[in-house]
Amino acid sequence: MLLIPCPYCGERPEIEFTHGGEAHLIRPAPPAAVDEETWSQFLYMRTNLKGAYAERWRHARGCGKFFNALRDTTTDHFIAIYKAGEPKPA
Amino acid sequence: MSKQSFSALSLMWRGLSRHRGWQQQWRKPKPKPRYDAIIVGGGGHGLGAAYYLAKEHGFNDIAVLEKGWIGGGNTGRNTTIIRSNYLFNESAALYDHSLKMWENLSQVLNYNLMFSPRGVMMLAHTIHDIQVIKRHVHANRCNGVDNEWLEPAEAKAFCPPLNIENNIRYPVLGAALQRRGGTARHDAVAWGYARAADELGVDIIENCEVTGIRRDVSGAVEGVETTRGYIQSRKIGVSAAGHSSVVLKLAGVRLPLESFPLQALVSEPVKPVFPCVVMSNTIHAYISQSDKGELVIGAGTDAYTSYTQRGALHINMHTLDAICELFPAFRRLRMLRNWGGIVDVTPDRSPIIAKTPVPGLYVNCGWGTGGFKATPGSAHLFAWTIARDEPHPINAPFTIERFRDGVLIDEAAAAAVAH
Numbered sequence: 001m002l003l004i005p006c007p008y009c010g011e012r013p014e015i016e017f018t019h020g021g022e023a024h025l026i027r028p029a030p031p032a033a034v035d036e037e038t039w040s041q042f043l044y045m046r047t048n049l050k051g052a053y054a055e056r057w058r059h060a061r062g063c064g065k066f067f068n069a070l071r072d073t074t075t076d077h078f079i080a081i082y083k084a085g086e087p088k089p090a
Numbered sequence: 091m092s093k094q095s096f097s098a099l100s101l102m103w104r105g106l107s108r109h110r111g112w113q114q115q116w117r118k119p120k121p122k123p124r125y126d127a128i129i130v131g132g133g134g135h136g137l138g139a140a141y142y143l144a145k146e147h148g149f150n151d152i153a154v155l156e157k158g159w160i161g162g163g164n165t166g167r168n169t170t171i172i173r174s175n176y177l178f179n180e181s182a183a184l185y186d187h188s189l190k191m192w193e194n195l196s197q198v199l200n201y202n203l204m205f206s207p208r209g210v211m212m213l214a215h216t217i218h219d220i221q222v223i224k225r226h227v228h229a230n231r232c233n234g235v236d237n238e239w240l241e242p243a244e245a246k247a248f249c250p251p252l253n254i255e256n257n258i259r260y261p262v263l264g265a266a267l268q269r270r271g272g273t274a275r276h277d278a279v280a281w282g283y284a285r286a287a288d289e290l291g292v293d294i295i296e297n298c299e300v301t302g303i304r305r306d307v308s309g310a311v312e313g314v315e316t317t318r319g320y321i322q323s324r325k326i327g328v329s330a331a332g333h334s335s336v337v338l339k340l341a342g343v344r345l346p347l348e349s350f351p352l353q354a355l356v357s358e359p360v361k362p363v364f365p366c367v368v369m370s371n372t373i374h375a376y377i378s379q380s381d382k383g384e385l386v387i388g389a390g391t392d393a394y395t396s397y398t399q400r401g402a403l404h405i406n407m408h409t410l411d412a413i414c415e416l417f418p419a420f421r422r423l424r425m426l427r428n429w430g431g432i433v434d435v436t437p438d439r440s441p442i443i444a445k446t447p448v449p450g451l452y453v454n455c456g457w458g459t460g461g462f463k464a465t466p467g468s469a470h471l472f473a474w475t476i477a478r479d480e481p482h483p484i485n486a487p488f489t490i491e492r493f494r495d496g497v498l499i500d501e502a503a504a505a506a507v508a509h
Binding site (some may be wrong): 015022 | 397402493
C-alpha cells in the first residue's frame, strides 16, 4: 500500500485516497464547437507514461481535496506533490 | 527442424528410456536484417498471431520480438479462466470464436494445453445481480453461447464447497453457469504456440526490446530499432499488453489505455476439492483449483496506473475476505505466493484488434483483466488483420476509432467491474 503525502494533511495510507487519473487534461471549449477527434483525445486517449507521470489524487476519506502528484510508474515512488492548479514541476 | 511429436506412447517411451532424447522445442535464432512481418510481444497472443500468419496466410518470414522471455508477461501471470458469456453481440462473437478454438487447440498444436471445460459459475448476491445475470443468460442464448441460470441449491450441487446459507453478508441468491467454460495451462499455451510457430519457420527472438519504430517519407513503417539492432519490416503487429502505449508511442500513436497492476495468488496445494471455476463480480472473488492442487485466486487491479508488476496487499485481502465467506472450508488454508501483471485497460473494457493510423502498423491491445481466454481467437483475428490489411468481420468493431465515433462495446457497464 502506498503512503501518499497529502499536501494538506501529510502522509496517509493509500486507502484514504482515490486515484483521479492523468493530470493536466484540459477540457476543450466551447463544447458545441469541438470536433469528435478533439473530444475523444480529451475523454479517452491517455499518455499512460512509463516513468514520471503527472496524476491526480483525491484525499476522499480525509480532507476531500484534489491535488496532483508526479510519480515514477516504474517504482511507484512519489517524486513531487503539488496543489491543483499549480504547474507541473520540471 | 523436424518436430518431435508428442503422444501418450512417446511420453512413456521417453520415461522408460531415462528421459534422453528430448529435443529443444524452439530455436534461439539471431535476428535477421529484414522480415516480411514482425510481431512485438512474445506472449500467447503474439506467438499465436505469428503461428496463424505462417499457417493460414502463407507468410514464411516472420519474427516475434520479446523483450523478456516468452510467456513471462501476462500469459504466465493470469488465473487461466476461459469463458465466453459476454453480454454484447460483438463480444459474444469474439470470445466464442476463441472458446471454439480452445476446444481442439491441443490437437491442432500437438501440445497438451490441459484445457478443462469444467464449467464457470458466476454468482448473484443481490436482486440487481439476479436481473443482470439473467439478462446475460438470455442474451448469451440468443447468440448461441451456452449459459444457464441455477438456483442456490443447484449451484451448491455443482460446487459443493459453496456456502449458500443466508447468514453471510452477501448470501448466494443464484448463479449463471457456462458449462463450456473452464481453465487451461497458461504456460503450455505460450510454449505450444512457440513450438508450432518455430516449426513453420518463425524466428522467436527473446531478450530483444523494441526501442524505436522507423517510418518512411509516406509515414508507413519500415522497421524497428531494438536492443539487438535495427530490423526492417513493412508490417509490424504490436501485441504488448500493458506496454502497448509505450510501444505505440514510438510511432506517435496515442491509445485509449491505462496500465494497472492486476494481482493473483495461489494457496498451498491440496487434494482435489474444487470442481469448477467460481466468480463473483459483486464481492470480487475468482477461484479455481489447478491440477497441481493450488487454489488459484484472482484479485483486483490497484487503484493507480503503474508498470511495477506488483501491487498492494489490501487488494488481495479484499478478495480473500470474499473467498472465506463463500467457502468457509478454505479459511485455514495458507497462501503460497502472490504476484502482479500489468494490464492495459480501455474505457469500455473491450479490446482493440485493429489497424492504426500509421500504415503497416497494427495493434492488438486493451484486453485488460481478461485476455487469456481470448488467446487463440485474438491471435487468429490479429493475423488475419495483418495479412490482409483489413479486419476480419469478428474484430471489425474493435477499432481505436470507436472511441471517436461513439460506438463503444461497453462491457464495463454490462459487468459493472473489470473482468
